[in-house]
Amino acid sequence: MNSNKLAVILPGTGYTKDKPLLYYAITIAKKKGYEIVSVDYDKFFEGVNYRNKNEMDAVTGKAYQYAAGRLDEIDFGKYETVVFIGKSFGTIVGTTYASEHDLALKQVWYTPVMEAYEKATGSIVAFMGDKDPIANVEDALSKAKEKEIPMHVYPNANHSLATGDALTDIDTLKDVMTITNEFI
Numbered sequence: 001m002n003s004n005k006l007a008v009i010l011p012g013t014g015y016t017k018d019k020p021l022l023y024y025a026i027t028i029a030k031k032k033g034y035e036i037v038s039v040d041y042d043k044f045f046e047g048v049n050y051r052n053k054n055e056m057d058a059v060t061g062k063a064y065q066y067a068a069g070r071l072d073e074i075d076f077g078k079y080e081t082v083v084f085i086g087k088s089f090g091t092i093v094g095t096t097y098a099s100e101h102d103l104a105l106k107q108v109w110y111t112p113v114m115e116a117y118e119k120a121t122g123s124i125v126a127f128m129g130d131k132d133p134i135a136n137v138e139d140a141l142s143k144a145k146e147k148e149i150p151m152h153v154y155p156n157a158n159h160s161l162a163t164g165d166a167l168t169d170i171d172t173l174k175d176v177m178t179i180t181n182e183f184i
Contacts, residue, residue: 004080007034010090013045020173021110025085028181039070067093076103083184091116098122108180111159117143124149125183127176129157
């Protein structure tokens, strides 16, 4: 595809590009003429104890190095518009890579983790649930305000923006995708 727009998909540790948030974001980006590059590093997280900080730190470092290697292969200068679409761990990958390589781009953050805010750069829009067990909503809102990142918070939603009520979740997904569509 000869596009002047690129969308880079950066999944979470257990949330692949085939799950709703990323699947529909890809669908939207394709319809808008974006070339899609997906960086898949979930193999690094197979069998990892997510509650063991040392184990997670070691694995996330390896996963980031792999992702950075994949991103280094992209000639970002040939695109007029670049957007990183990240979910959870993918928000860290995107913002770290963008800040380390001085990339001015858009970022969509689905359920960002707190470390992502440390290197936040560019134009960002973020989404999270108020029952997210990974990131405290008050802390996230405070960091988002400090970094001037619009944060959309969904009631009773978890780290996948799901509540367990299918119709509520579909409404949330529609709202998230409507905002994503307008942003990119």
